[in-house]
Amino acid sequence: MIQILPYSLIVGQESLKLALELAYIAPRIGGVLISGQRGTGKSTAVRAFAQMMFDRLPVTLPINATEDRVVGGWELSKLMLGKLEPKIGLLEEANKGLLYVDEVNLLDDHIVNIILDVTSTGVLVVQREGQSEEKAVSFTLVGTMNPEEGGLRPQLLDRFGLMVSVEAETKTKNRIAILQTVIDFDEALSEHSEKSPSSYIRAAISKNRKYQAALEDAKENFYNVELTKEVVESCTTLAQEFKAEGNRGDYMIALAARAYAAREKAEVVSKQHVKAVARLALQHRRPEMKQGHQEAWSEVDDERVEKILSGD
Template structure:
């Protein structure tokens, strides 16, 4: 039975290693609190998220498009039933995301402020309360991994929403001729293969994805019981202090993401290299300058400061 929306197998994605690793970390350790992918146009952000979700959850992610209305976000009554005079409840996207485990918001910086507030309410309290259109449902506990993609050319997000994404991964277009060449060949081959009744290439991709999924699922199990040594939690706190992060979420996310990275790399314990590997993604959107509307970026100077902290007091 052919898929309704066949997607490029995740294992066939070309380049964008940071993006892929970020998605994997957010899955392995849900307490990281999701991921925001910020990148210029044409960088395969949406493709990567959808392919990853299909690989891990077996279906497309629950997706909140920028044209969503509040009744579909929160849930309400079925309009076709209402027209018949019946009342049938219709779960909203937040509830559906709670069931699947992920909520994907494409072009999150183009969302209406009102919709952003609805998401913030639920993400910050972990409870979905539907009291609208005559409905008065008891609060539903809802947890999901928030995955957002955005093009920073259209402006950034409010600091409150930025902080709700555990990690921020900035990505840019692949510019090497070799990688662009590889992207072209892969995508155009996919165009052709997907039209076939049966494609060995896509079957191979699906097999690679299954193996990939098993590795990531195993990493998720391993990460759960992985301790973080005290000196590493202190290191996370020192990094947060060096970069004057607002609040404590930055260091907590850093430690959790380091556990996920260690598990994905097959290590038995968290090391300094894991903290160093995830620190930029936990830091850059929580710095105070972000509140002043300045750009979110990881500069050479930032890398130098991080190295200085890592090299010890």
């Protein structure tokens, strides 16, 4: 029985949904960081996306996870009996799925580094009894954080490909739409059974399948979308103008823009595609964020992107 609100029914949070979709289309993006207060629908959107794309809920990494629990160790019950039986870690459990790290800013930096290394390389190194084993592991990484509880170190911030700031909906009309959706789903769920799902849930599942097929097509077509020299130069110019350190910002803008173009079934990446993803790729790479400030991306920043891309 479906217990998770279908992805197709989620109202609002368009930036969050876009970031999740882009990270799926282009795994090289290396993860999405979601910043926002509790009760803003972060977990709901992530779980709904995982259910739709991987037909299972995300593997959730707890705050107190040890290195053995993350990368793998020995089965404790067998070890107590003097037997060595390997136990896979959470990263391997998340293989070909979604790894969800709630409150990633409260996690030990060493553990975060391990996760980000595996995300970027696709290789998990497990060391047991002096022996080293390498395993191919791939997953979509999503981390959430509440900025009121502290931020991530700049080195870790930069390694998340995209970042989204999620705020509680303030417009009455949109809040009503969100509440009505949840109420409708609860009511549909009460009359739903595996043999005879309600028409409301059948329609949502049908929409989910269309979303899933479209994202899978975009992922398959990703490298067929052309990145022109002009667009590549625009990505570099944006990163430089926003003072993003290093070269990762340039690369993330290009990856995200290409993924967005593939999602839109375009043959060539345009500056409009770049504009649509600039916030996601640059927000956490600005000097203000690296200095510990948590200013959200503003309309002024959007205008600045527009001006840079237009060459004014």
